[in-house]
Amino acid sequence: xxxxxxxxxxxxxxxxxxxxxxxxxxxxxxxxxxxxxxxxxxxxxxxxxxxxxxxxxxxxxxxxxxxxxxxxxxxxxxxxxxxxxxxxxxxxxxxxxxxxxxxxxxxxxxxxxxxxxxxxxxxxxxxxxxxxxxxxxxxxxxxxxxxxxxxxxxxx
Numbered sequence: 122x123x124x125x126x127x128x129x130x131x132x133x134x135x136x137x138x139x140x141x142x143x144x145x146x147x148x149x150x151x152x153x154x155x156x157x158x159x160x161x162x163x164x165x166x167x168x169x170x171x172x173x174x175x176x177x178x179x180x181x182x183x184x185x186x187x188x189x190x191x192x193x194x195x196x197x198x199x200x201x202x203x204x205x206x207x208x209x210x211x212x213x214x215x216x217x218x219x220x221x222x223x224x225x226x227x228x229x230x231x232x233x234x235x236x237x238x239x240x241x242x243x244x245x246x247x248x249x250x251x252x253x254x255x256x257x258x259x260x261x262x263x264x265x266x267x268x269x270x271x272x273x274x275x276x277x
Contacts, residue, residue: 135258142256146204149246153217154201160194168194179230189223196220207260211251218247 132140160168169190176186200220203213221244228237257263 136256138253138256139258142250142253143207143259145246146207146210146250146257146260149217149243149250150201150204150206150213152201153197154205157194157197157199157201161198165191165194176227176231179227181227181230186227189227193220207257207262208265210257210260210262211254214247214251214254218244218251221247 131137135143169187172190172193173183173186176183196216197220200213200217203209204217221240225237225240225244228240
């Protein structure tokens with residue numbers, strides 16, 4: 122039987138865990154980025170109006186829904202872009218998790234349990250990525266964190 126080479130278990134120089142993490146992080150980032158971009162292209166005002174209308178019968182007043190609805194597409198675009206690039210990954214995952222917390226709260230107030238189930242899958246993805254961040258090898262964070270620190274120059 123042949124002995125496995127040192128490169129076995131690596132894909133493009135990444136371990137299986139690192140490759141799987143990159144696949145999930147990049148795909149989630151693209152998904153969230155496009156959530157935001159589509160809403161921005163359609164007009165954030167139109168999106169806000171639709172969300173306020175959807176919450177008319179809920180306990181949440183429109184005065185709270187509208188500002189959140191205006192911020193959401195920009196936040197989704199930023200979180201998605203950061204995840205896609207692997208830049209400030211832990212912060213982006215935490216921010217995405219907080220966005221999901223707010224969305225779950227609103228969805229529960231509207232008793233939209235099927236949508237809440239989908240949102241809980243997103244929460245699970247954010248939690249899984251945050252909990253396994255040590256596999257975040259294919260990311261701009263690696264370049265940023267591995268850059269040599271500036272050393273103070275001695276004054277002659």
